[in-house]
Amino acid sequence: MNNFQYKRVSSPAAAIAELSKDPAAKLVAGGTNLIDLMKYGVMAPDKLVDVNHLSFDAIKKEERSLYIGATVRNAVAAGNADVxxxxxxxxxxxxxxxxxQLRNKATMGGNLLQRTRCGYFYDISAPCNKRVPGSGCAALEGYNRMHAIFGASSSCIAVNPSDMNVALTALDATILVSGPKGDRKIPVSEFHRLPGTHPxxxxxxxxxxxxxGLVIPDNNFAAHTTYLKVRDRISYAFALISVAVAIDLDGTAIRDIRLxxxxxxxxxxxxxxAEQLLKGKQATVENFxxxxxxAMKGAKAYEHxxxxxxxxxxxxxxALKTASGVKA
Ligand SMILES: Cc1cc2nc3c(=O)[nH]c(=O)nc-3n(C[C@H](O)[C@H](O)[C@H](O)COP(=O)(O)OP(=O)(O)OC[C@H]3O[C@@H](n4cnc5c(N)ncnc54)[C@H](O)[C@@H]3O)c2cc1C
Incomplete structure (x- = not known):
């Protein structure tokens, strides 16, 4: 690991100032991803700016939405009564x-920005356009079992590894950010990007x-939601496939749905x-x-x-059967 400075900040303005004056500085929250990447030599910031003492640790039910601060721990949010x-x-x-253990340290902000688990991104001896732009993509012809089937490019076939981000996407969350030019709100669907030529x-x-922080608008889905994650082990493993389903059911009719x-x-x-197809239809296995x-239109697989x-x-x-309670 390279030597680096550590700086604790107590205001958002101070954090933004540190990032503005030092292009090689990185924020650190729970550190569960960034510190690993530094140990592997994948990332080498010269300064860590600690955001854990900023006052972004609240969860608040607002008039038509739920607010969750960036430094709220994943375990705290998952167990919160309003969530x-x-x-x-x-x-x-x-x-x-x-x-x-990890959820006790991991934060909302850090989870949103956790990096891919592509083995070639972590292997500093392998070409990886995400780690070293222009070096190539070893996954294209390599062991690509965990990799993308949608939206990949010839530069990168890695996937976003987060479970939380899938639910936030289904729930139309908005990410709240602050920078030198002021505050802005980014719909989560526009927050993460496809690799294109800049993975x-x-x-x-x-x-x-x-x-x-982030904001999730109110909805009528709470009675019928399922997050189904298929992975190699029952816990402590990243998703091979996961599906987030939220349904607003009127009897057996699908009034509204997010997938x-x-x-x-x-x-x-x-x-x-797929949401459009199901909206207004009966919750039946045939329709699912x-x-x-x-949903699989345009999917493309690689060798593994x-x-x-x-x-x-x-x-x-x-996941649709579980969320809707449809058995057969
Ligand atoms: C063994 C292991 C298994 C895991 N399994 C899973 C899993 O199954 N599913 C899953 O979803 N995740 C999994 N994770 C990932 C885990 O959820 C992430 O490491 C965690 O969410 C990152 O949060 P953090 O606060 O520790 O981020 P950090 O490591 O502190 O930071 C991550 C990134 O976010 C940036 N950042 C942090 N806070 C902010 C902020 N407020 N503003 C701007 N940038 C910020 C940092 O600069 C850094 O680039 C696993 C991790 C490990 C180590």
């Missing part, structure tokens, strides 16, 4: 991630901006066409199968991840 009451899908997704950029956040998938793309993959077929082309729709159908 459980108004946005249980978020809690389900966070509890499916990592381990209890080194995971998000649309500017290098000098900080995340201050997103994880483990399939460089960003959480919202399934808007049609929606899953539509063709199993995802079957696993993804099957996981989606099962």
């Amino acid at each position: 459980l009451k108004y946005q249980p899908l978020l809690s389900q997704a966070m509890l499916a991630g990592a381990s209890a 080194e950029l995971d998000t649309t956040l500017d290098r000098k901006e900080i995340i201050t 997103a998938m994880g483990g399939v793309a460089h960003k959480p993959w919202r399934l808007t066409e 199968k049609m929606a899953a077929e539509l 991840n063709a199993f995802k082309l079957k696993l993804a729709p099957n996981t989606m159908i099962q």
